[in-house]
Amino acid sequence: MxxxxxxxxxxxxxxxxxxxxxxxxxxxxxxxxxxxxxxxxxxxxxxxxxxxxxxxxxxxxxxxxxxxxxxxxxxxxxxxxxxxxxxxxxxxxxAHLDTLINFDPDNPDAGNVEISGIDHFEALRDDGKPGIIFAGHFANWELPAICAARYGLEATAVFRAPNAIAVAKAIHEVRSQTMGGLEAARQGAAFAMQGVLERGGHLGMLIDQHFTRGVIVDFMGRPALTNPVLAKFAKRFECPVHGVRVVRLPGRRFRLELTPPLDLPRDANGEIDVPGAMQAMTRVVEGWLRDNPEQWLWMHRRWRPKLTGEKLEE
Structure with a gap:
């Protein structure tokens, strides 16, 4: 039975x-x-x-x-x-990721995408070193990986696949046609991510969602758990860490902003402090959120009662 x-x-x-x-x-x-x-x-x-x-x-x-x-x-x-x-x-x-943006690396002022921090893109592309890029769920968060591929920046986007298998397959099919490397966040993914950096490539990852086994950071004045993997790789490879955000503009336009490399905190031995590094990255995301709160993915349970110890009134 x-x-x-x-x-x-x-x-x-x-x-x-x-x-x-x-x-x-x-x-x-x-x-x-x-x-x-x-x-x-x-x-x-x-x-x-x-x-x-x-x-x-x-x-x-x-x-x-x-x-x-x-x-x-x-x-x-x-x-x-x-x-x-x-x-x-x-x-x-x-459904339009392959044609959504009109971006020409040789003429970045044309098209419907503005680039801020173009010199940092060029440095990442040409320095022959591995690099790490963190982002958050702002505007259309898929665009940095698309622009990186068009700009000739070898980058692997680490993503969390949707729970629905059909949706995951459809999105992966579209992503694979427009982006560089793709790596699903799953068991064993850390080995693949390490391989990217060992080859001198670049990792891009969204860091603004709850991660049960993460480190505690202060986010908007409240404790939240975040995935520490990027800080761990920054510590191991001593590579530059940049933030990138997308801003949705009027007139069907977007702006991509790449920060300078972050000066991450270090411990007494001079090595990158993992919790401190994730806090530094989170502070950047927090600044983005304060700038454009209406373009963030608020529907995710970023703060959990076990950490915050609070209950909101009706």
């Missing part, structure tokens, strides 16, 4: 995955047919109106109140409204 139920459950799971895969293909085809601009407008419209119906909306509002104590209800509403809009646009733009 148990074996029969198990086979039935597996069959149902495969059937749902196939149905989801078909649905994702249809949505991607629809977004393609609309064009990047209209697809983004539709995605933003749907997310603005449907997002507040989901539990993630409560998470977003709680996060905003944690990050900005004393914020008005009207401002919470504005930020969540615009954050849903940004998320919807980003989701719709996945």
């Amino acid at each position: 148990f074996a029969w139920r198990l086979r039935l459950a597996r069959f149902a799971a495969r059937s749902l995955d196939l149905l989801a895969a078909f649905g994702i293909r249809i949505l991607f085809a629809l977004a393609r047919s609309l064009g990047a601009d209209r697809a983004a407008d539709l995605g933003g419209f749907l997310a603005r109106n449907l997002g507040p119906l989901f539990p993630a909306h409560r998470t977003a509002k709680d996060n905003i109140r944690r990050a900005f104590p004393g914020i008005s209800a009207a401002e919470v509403k504005r930020i969540t409204h615009e954050a849903w809009d940004n998320l919807g646009r980003t989701a719709a733009e996945y």
Whole structure:
């Protein structure tokens, strides 16, 4: 009886995955047919109106109140409204990652992408050393990896695959056509990441989400757990560490900003201090968040009650 139920459950799971895969293909085809601009407008419209119906909306509002104590209800509403809009646009733009940006490395002032810190891109590309680039879920966070590939910067993007298999496959297919190296965050991924740096390549990774086995950092005045792997590699390879963020601009434009290499804190032996290094990177992300709170992914449970020891009022 148990074996029969198990086979039935597996069959149902495969059937749902196939149905989801078909649905994702249809949505991607629809977004393609609309064009990047209209697809983004539709995605933003749907997310603005449907997002507040989901539990993630409560998470977003709680996060905003944690990050900005004393914020008005009207401002919470504005930020969540615009954050849903940004998320919807980003989701719709996945179908257009290969054509979304018009970026020419030989003429960076043309097209729909502005680059700030172009000299740092060039240094990373030409110094013959490994390098680390951290980022956060701002605007369309896929764009740095696309621009790096077009700029000739050998970079491997470390990503967390979506839980839904069909969605993960669809996104990976699009990413593989537009970016350089890709490495899923999974068991054993650290060995692949180490290999990238040993070959003189560059690692890019988002560091603004909860990581259960992480180190504690102060983020917006509250403790949060973050993945320490980039700091560990910085310590081992003594390589430059830069931050990169994307800002969504009016008129279907984006701005990419690459920071100078961070001066990371060191211990008594002169080696990079891992918790201190992650705190330094987090401070950069915090500055980005204060600049553009409406373009961050507030729907993720970044702060956990076991660390903060707080409960927000209704």
